[in-house]
Amino acid sequence: MDVVAKIVVGLVALIHGYILVLEMFLWRTPRARRAFGTTPEFAEQTAVLAANQGLYNGFLAAGLVFGLVAGGGVGYPVTVFFLACVIVAGLYGGATASRRIIVVQALPAAVALVLTVLAH
Structure with missing residues (x-):
């Protein structure tokens, strides 16, 4: 992959790593409540669900990192x-939870995908 594509894929992985931390470990904190627009009561009631979401975001980040590290014939299809x-x-999160998710998650990933495909 081209260096620019790798950097953008890395940024997408970092975003999802950060989301993992927010959802799994910081969900009840003012920082996470501000990021997700939740109240202390809601955060308390949904902490287990948020941790589960965080784990899935971590898997997305791990897959992207694996794709970057593996490189070549294995890394490209994994990254894609x-x-x-x-x-x-x-897109699903944007349609069901908040349109902001499209900008934070889907758009950077779409840019990374285009750059990755063009660099291949």
């Missing part, structure tokens, strides 16, 4: 697959 997963998750 996980970017497509991020795009689908971002």
